[in-house]
Amino acid sequence: MTVLVTGTAGFIGFHVARRLLAEGYEVVGFDNVTDYYDTSLKRARLELLAAHKDFRFIEANLADADAVRSAFACKPEFVVHLAAQAGVRYSLENPQAYVDANVTGFLNILENCRATAPTHLLYASSSSVYGGNKKQPYSPRDSVDHPVSLYAATKKANELMAHTYSHLFGVPATGLRFFTVYGPWGRPDMAYYKFTKAIFAGEAIDIYNNGDMYRDFTYVDDIVEGIVRLLGRPPVADPNYDVAAGGASGSWAPHRVVNIGNRRKEHLMEMVRVLERATGREAVKRFLPLQPGDVLSTWADVSDLEALIGELPHTPIEDGLLRFVDWYGRYHKVQ
Incomplete structure (x- = not known):
């Protein structure tokens, strides 16, 4: 079977494509x-x-409707849409990039799913949609009406758009709210990557809100496992669904939203301590105020997801960051 994976040059998309190829799928990136x-x-x-014979790649922009249409010429059985303009702070500097990639680009994905009718569309949302929510752990049954960044707003828009296409055109779609994904081949703009680079270079790391922040750090292999298990589990319309009780976790349309996280939150300074142990060096710390668009804490309730696909692995941050630092040292040739 053929899977169209967008964002294959990116962190999560790369790992998903590699896993699917290993399992015998044909992948169009x-x-x-x-x-x-x-x-x-x-x-x-x-x-x-x-290097894999079953991988084919298309280099093009999501906002290019013709290019997206050509990608769907393979008539994919599944679509895993992970391409997006990422980053909370960058959305303060270049908001148009987020509208082009995350809104216009996603519309092109939905239109082609409408035309080609894949068995299941899985698309990347984000824990950022929880925004100003105070109740934790976060659940897809909670309201997400108070985003604190444009990035978060575009991700909520994706969920609303996908639900509309599920309702009007029967597109089976699952939104994936990712929680602070990390691991080998990760994104250099993420804190754990920047901190590792600075620690090896003997440079100061910027720690916002004086380090008083929490994140549900989720190892990338655990994310990939969840996605692969979900592929063959498209949502089914439930005409009796109670939106007031279940929120975005289901619908009368074939649409659902799930959290994928490590189901625990870690203090930011614990991440720093783990990196110091993994690198064998003490970090030079520069404490700074909270940045616009940041949230103080994220923590995932994954009970809805695990009720669907069984319990997922939950890699401890000590193990996951050690694997990342090992990869970083080899890739960047540092010791």
């Missing part, structure tokens, strides 16, 4: 290899994927 961060890392990911 789609990415515009934007320079939001180091393109050489993206090219290195693509080089690994290209």
Whole structure:
């Protein structure tokens, strides 16, 4: 079977494509290899994927309707849409990039799912949609009406758009609210990556809100396991669904939203301590105020997801960051 995976030059998309290829799927990758961060890392990911005979790659922009249409010419059985303009802070600087990729680009994905009728569309949302919510752990049954960044707003827009296409055109779709994904081949704009780079270089790391922040750090292999298990479990319309009780976790349309997280939150300074142990060096710390668009804490309730596909692995941060630092040292040739 053929799976169309967008964002294959990106962190999660690369790992998903590699796992699907290992399991015998044909994968059509789609990415515009934007320079939001180091393109050489993206090219290195693509080089690994290209070594597989069942991988084909299309380099194009999601906002290009003709290019997206050509990608769907393979008539994919499944679509895993992970391409997006990522990053909370960058959305303060370049908001148009988020509308182009995350809204216009997603519309093109939905229109082609409407036309080609894949068995299941899985698309990336984000824990950022929880915004100003105070109740934790976060649940897809909770309201998400108070985003605190444009990035978060575009991800909520994706969920609303997908539900509309599920309702009007029967597109079976699952939104994936990712929680602070990390691991080998990760994104250089993420804190754990930037901290590791600075620690090895003997440079100061910027710690916002004086370190008083919590994140549900989720190892990338655990994310991939959840996605692969969900592929063959498209949502089914439930005409008796109670929206007031279940929120976005289901619908009278074939649509659902799930959290994928490690189901625990870690203090930011614990991440720093783990990195110090993994690198064998003490970090030079520079404490700064909270940045616009940041939230103080994230924590995933994954009970709805695990009721669907069984209990997922939940890699401890100590193990996951050790694997990341090992990869970082080899990739960047540092000791």
